[in-house]
């Protein structure tokens with residue numbers, strides 16, 4: 005059993021940020037859904053085994069379950085792990101699914117996986133463990149297996165950090181922090197530390213871990229980015245320059261050589 009407690013109980017801080025940030029109702033989930041369809045197109049026909057690292061309450065297990073014959077979820081926070089197990093039990097695909105209450109660095113399975121997803125986890129990992137985290141994902145993938153990482157994207161020249169919370173009226177608070185403050189806040193209740201990565205920084209880590217980059221897409225354009233146009237997600241992914249400048253989140257689809 006893991007001792008880690010995820011600081012954003014019931015995702016209250018995240019929901020208040022989405023509420024304050026999204027342009028129109030439904031944009032946030034539609035933007036992520038576009039990313040999921042891109043991943044599904046690439047892994048179509050892969051079948052085999054799926055590992056969801058930091059599965060939270062299990063929403064991505066449900067999203068990908070029909071494509072795989074076995075599903076594993078790992079979740080270090082006991083409360084979220086328990087929710088996930090109860091959620092999975094309500095579905096017929098529970099019989100092909102196993103959930104473990106461990107963090108990535110505690111997980112020692114006796115097999116490797118065809119597809120590994122880590123959705124919105126890397127931004128909460130201490131900076132000195134980011135490379136180790138990606139290396140651990142790589143070690144768990146089969147040769148030629150796929151890894152998808154969804155995380156927060158820096159639209160600046162370098163990465164930056166927020167300590168995120170909410171006030172008594174449920175308004176989102178995002179205080180900029182330095183790297184030391186970010187690392188010190190990893191499990192502080194009520195404060196969610198967020199690391200925003202540049203594309204170059206993420207690509208460098210993935211290359212160092214021996215992964216090839218299949219797709220890089222940014223998503224979740226925030227209200228304060230001032231881009232209220234139709235098909236905004238297609239627009240911001242239409243050139244490398246725009247990808248660097250827009251989108252609060254990023255998806256990397258990677259392949260083990």
Ligand SMILES: C[S@@+](CC[C@H](N)C(=O)[O-])C[C@H]1O[C@@H](n2cnc3c(N)ncnc32)[C@H](O)[C@@H]1O
Nearest residue numbers: 010057058059060080081084107108123124125
């Ligand atoms: C923002 S939530 C994302 C949950 C889920 N992946 C999703 O997209 O809905 C981040 C999750 O990562 C988990 N987490 C944090 N550190 C982790 C680690 N070292 N290994 C695995 N999971 C971790 C947290 O407990 C939390 O449930």
